[in-house]
Amino acid sequence: MEGKLLIFSAPSGAGKTTIVKHLLSTHPDKISFSISASTRTPREGEENGKDYYFISKEEFLHRIAKKEFIEFEEVYSGTYYGTLRSEVERIWALGKHVIFDIDVEGGLHLKRKFGNQALAIFVQPPSLEVLIQRLRGRGTDSEEKLTERILKAEKELGYANRFDVILKNDDLDTACANAERLMLDFLSVE
Numbered sequence: 001m002e003g004k005l006l007i008f009s010a011p012s013g014a015g016k017t018t019i020v021k022h023l024l025s026t027h028p029d030k031i032s033f034s035i036s037a038s039t040r041t042p043r044e045g046e047e048n049g050k051d052y053y054f055i056s057k058e059e060f061l062h063r064i065a066k067k068e069f070i071e072f073e074e075v076y077s078g079t080y081y082g083t084l085r086s087e088v089e090r091i092w093a094l095g096k097h098v099i100f101d102i103d104v105e106g107g108l109h110l111k112r113k114f115g116n117q118a119l120a121i122f123v124q125p126p127s128l129e130v131l132i133q134r135l136r137g138r139g140t141d142s143e144e145k146l147t148e149r150i151l152k153a154e155k156e157l158g159y160a161n162r163f164d165v166i167l168k169n170d171d172l173d174t175a176c177a178n179a180e181r182l183m184l185d186f187l188s189v190e
């Protein structure tokens with residue numbers, strides 16, 4: 001059977017990973033995480049096959065040529081991220097719906113491809129300043145990488161209205177509760 005797609009997109013630092021992890025921990029019976037392929041270096045604590053499939057650029061390009069991706073982006077200069085068709089099919093075969101943590105272009109791409117089978121949610125931080133604070137607080141990126149993420153975020157904040165829903169992420173508990181309601185409503189529709 002083909003399940004549904006729950007797409008969480010946002011500029012880097014808005015909080016989509018945090019919200020997606022919350023939904024996965026509370027509804028493991030209903031949803032499973034689409035593990036993307038990425039050419040970036042794993043961060044401390046990240047696991048291959050859990051957070052991402054960490055692969056080389058050569059392998060990524062080879063898989064593009066073999067048309068294995070439903071979508072992919074060079075999200076940051078020289079760093080590729082993409083959704084493997086096999087990953088979505090693996091999750092549907094488990095009888096679950098697929099939840100995505102994906103950049104803004106990738107999210108809109110999936111929405112165009114899957115239409116009403118997908119709910120595209122834009123996670124909106126209170127402001128660009130708060131997003132920058134969150135990114136700095138996370139402490140995972142060098143100054144150079146932070147600058148690249150912030151410049152991209154400035155542009156992406158203007159894409160919110162292209163999504164099905166805007167989910168404000170100011171207070172985290174409220175955002176998680178609202179995300180859960182959106183998800184359950186969407187999954188309950190035949």
Ligand SMILES: Nc1ncnc2c1ncn2[C@@H]1O[C@H](COP(=O)(O)OP(=O)(O)OP(=O)(O)O)[C@@H](O)[C@H]1O
Pocket residue numbers: 010011012013014015016017018019134135137138169170171172173175
């Ligand atoms: N509502 C919130 N209030 C305060 N801090 C938050 C909130 N939501 C997320 N954070 C924190 O902000 C940082 C960025 O969150 P997260 O990693 O989930 O963002 P992201 O959108 O997934 O970023 P990326 O696209 O880079 O993966 C994390 O340190 C997280 O703990």
Ligand SMILES: Nc1nc2c(ncn2[C@@H]2O[C@H](COP(=O)(O)O)[C@@H](O)[C@H]2O)c(=O)[nH]1
Pocket residue numbers: 010011012036037040071072073075081082083101102103104105106107
């Ligand atoms: N277009 C896609 N974007 C993706 C995918 N997997 C993750 N991402 C997004 O990339 C950035 C950077 O992530 P990080 O883990 O390096 O902080 C973030 O916005 C992710 O949501 C994908 O398969 N396709």
